[in-house]
Amino acid sequence: MLEIFQHHFVIKAILAGVVVGFLGGFYGNFVVQRKMSFLGDGLAHVTFGGIALGLLLQFEPFLVALPFTLFVAIALTYLKERTTLEIDTTIGIFFAISVALGILFITLNKRYISDAFSYLFGSILLVSDKDLLISYFFGLATILLAIIFWKRWTYATFDYELAMVDRINVRFDDYLLSVLIALSIVISVKLVGIFLVASFLVIPPAAAKLLSKTFAQMTILSIILGIISSILGIIISILWDLPTGSTIILLQSIIFLFAFAVKQLR
Amino acid sequence: MNEIAINVDSLTVFYGKYCVIRDITFSINKNEFVTIVGPNGGGKTTLLKAILGLVEPTNGKVEVFSKPPKELDFHEIGYVPQIKNLDRTFPAKVIELVATGLTGKWKFVITKEIRNLALEALAKTGIENLAERPLTKLSGGELQRVYLARSIIRKPKLLILDEPATGIDSVAEVDFSKILEEQQKMFNTTILMVTHDWEYAFHHSNKVILLNKRLIAFDSPKKAFTEENLKKTFGHIGHEHTMQFIIDKNA
Ligand SMILES: Nc1ncnc2c1ncn2[C@@H]1O[C@H](COP(=O)(O)OP(=O)(O)OP(=O)(O)O)[C@@H](O)[C@H]1O
Numbered sequence: 391m392l393e394i395f396q397h398h399f400v401i402k403a404i405l406a407g408v409v410v411g412f413l414g415g416f417y418g419n420f421v422v423q424r425k426m427s428f429l430g431d432g433l434a435h436v437t438f439g440g441i442a443l444g445l446l447l448q449f450e451p452f453l454v455a456l457p458f459t460l461f462v463a464i465a466l467t468y469l470k471e472r473t474t475l476e477i478d479t480t481i482g483i484f485f486a487i488s489v490a491l492g493i494l495f496i497t498l499n500k501r502y503i504s505d506a507f508s509y510l511f512g513s514i515l516l517v518s519d520k521d522l523l524i525s526y527f528f529g530l531a532t533i534l535l536a537i538i539f540w541k542r543w544t545y546a547t548f549d550y551e552l553a554m555v556d557r558i559n560v561r562f563d564d565y566l567l568s569v570l571i572a573l574s575i576v577i578s579v580k581l582v583g584i585f586l587v588a589s590f591l592v593i594p595p596a597a598a599k600l601l602s603k604t605f606a607q608m609t610i611l612s613i614i615l616g617i618i619s620s621i622l623g624i625i626i627s628i629l630w631d632l633p634t635g636s637t638i639i640l641l642q643s644i645i646f647l648f649a650f651a652v653k654q655l656r
Numbered sequence: 657m658n659e660i661a662i663n664v665d666s667l668t669v670f671y672g673k674y675c676v677i678r679d680i681t682f683s684i685n686k687n688e689f690v691t692i693v694g695p696n697g698g699g700k701t702t703l704l705k706a707i708l709g710l711v712e713p714t715n716g717k718v719e720v721f722s723k724p725p726k727e728l729d730f731h732e733i734g735y736v737p738q739i740k741n742l743d744r745t746f747p748a749k750v751i752e753l754v755a756t757g758l759t760g761k762w763k764f765v766i767t768k769e770i771r772n773l774a775l776e777a778l779a780k781t782g783i784e785n786l787a788e789r790p791l792t793k794l795s796g797g798e799l800q801r802v803y804l805a806r807s808i809i810r811k812p813k814l815l816i817l818d819e820p821a822t823g824i825d826s827v828a829e830v831d832f833s834k835i836l837e838e839q840q841k842m843f844n845t846t847i848l849m850v851t852h853d854w855e856y857a858f859h860h861s862n863k864v865i866l867l868n869k870r871l872i873a874f875d876s877p878k879k880a881f882t883e884e885n886l887k888k889t890f891g892h893i894g895h896e897h898t899m900q901f902i903i904d905k906n907a
């Protein structure tokens with residue numbers, strides 16, 4: 391079993407899995423506590439639209455998907471702030487438009503259909519050294535930002551108004567958080583795929599929440615669960631030749647059920 | 657020592673097309689205890705929010721300690737919000753919320769020093785034993801005490817309370833007014849409080865604001881609580897006992 395670690399791609403996949411698990415585990419706390427669990431799914435499908443366009447234009451898909459996704463993340467925050475529409479409604483709208491566009495682009499594009507599918511399901515083989523480097527750079531940036539912003543995001547998550555009274559620039563913080571969530575989704579899509587990326591933002595924090603008394607505990611636990619499920623999922627998927635994304639998410643689900651059981655027994 | 661704490665000048669606030677506060681002018685001196693009385697929807701909370709800098713004036717201006725509210729340091733104002741739909745799913749302990757009163761942020765770790773101060777504040781509001789309780793498991797009255805502890809822990813120069821006595825039992829109400837008096841005496845705190853308890857306003861405040869979209873009265877309790885003013889504020893005064901109350905006070 392240990393010989394799998396001799397393969398370069400396995401190490402690379404695990405390294406990628408760690409950072410994806412970390413990102414989902416960290417940002418997911420705010421996504422779940424702010425009741426925006428649909429956000430991850432929505433943004434992932436926007437990324438899909440962008441990737442499909444990139445493939446059609448024969449341009450690096452992620453360079454097209456990135457501005458697409460960032461734009462929608464900012465638009466969602468703007469609409470939440472300026473209208474009475476709930477965020478799940480506006481997500482639903484962008485979700486639908488992006489998928490429609492994505493399908494249109496793929497259909498117009500005769501050559502790269504199989505490529506498009508590999509993005510839907512994700513593949514550890516898609517992860518290049520450059521991707522890995524970028525994702526670690528972003529992971530590092532997240533750690534640094536967390537030092538400044540965790541205490542502000544958390545405060546505003548608990549009570550927007552109290553945070554405002556205490557002179558926190560909640561508006562700026564919201565936009566920043568949306569942009570960072572969008573970035574982490576784009577970065578994670580290659581490994582776990584469009585379909586499953588959102589669950590990184592939802593399942594580990596949800597399981598952590600069941601077991602935590604404070605938001606700080608939840609944050610730490612969620613990160614740990616995200617990372618562990620990634621590592622184990624990748625190893626198991628390689629050993630048994632299973633799809634990576636599915637394996638990780640099913641593992642996360644088992645953890646969630648376990649957390650639920652523990653919560654019930656307490 | 658008649659320095660001005662809050663200066664409200666021709667304040668008008670619209671929500672969209674709907675005017676909530678119209679052309680209000682008054683100023684509150686430092687160390688005064690002022691209560692705001694008015695009907696539901698009369699604009700009391702909105703006035704407080706304008707003073708806190710949460711709501712932009714459509715017209716006119718608000719100054720707190722001679723500054724626009726937004727330029728104040730967060731330490732200067734303590735705020736007890738109207739009891740509201742607290743996120744009942746947020747995992748947190750009582751002590752963490754009280755600590756935000758001191759730090760103005762949701763700290764990842766609460767230091768020993770902050771913890772002790774928070775416990776002290778909780779002891780003042782009589783709920784030291786709830787420090788480690790999940791916020792989600794508190795009763796309405798307990799929650800109000802937590803918010804009060806949170807607001808006094810920072811020893812603010814201005815304390816703004818929006819119906820803090822809602823859901824508080826009568827014994828606790830005495831505690832509440834004691835705490836407020838103590839703040840006023842010990843730290844020269846200026847207090848601005850919305851209440852529906854006329855009796856309380858009459859006996860405890862230096863001045864009363866009667867508010868129903870417009871400023872009906874801003875005066876000492878004796879002069880503010882006239883039958884005419886109350887009629888203007890509340891429309892008709894339907895209840896026998898409120899009439900009784902006014903007659904008593906005037907007697
Ligand atoms: N965010 C808002 N958007 C639109 N209208 C609002 C908003 N907040 C309050 N209002 C309206 O402004 C009016 C005044 O509200 P406010 O909360 O200031 O009243 P209040 O005097 O505090 O009432 P209560 O005694 O019920 O607390 C109400 O008619 C309310 O419907």
Ligand SMILES: [Mg+2]
Pocket residue numbers: 700701702738818
């Ligand atoms: Mg109110």
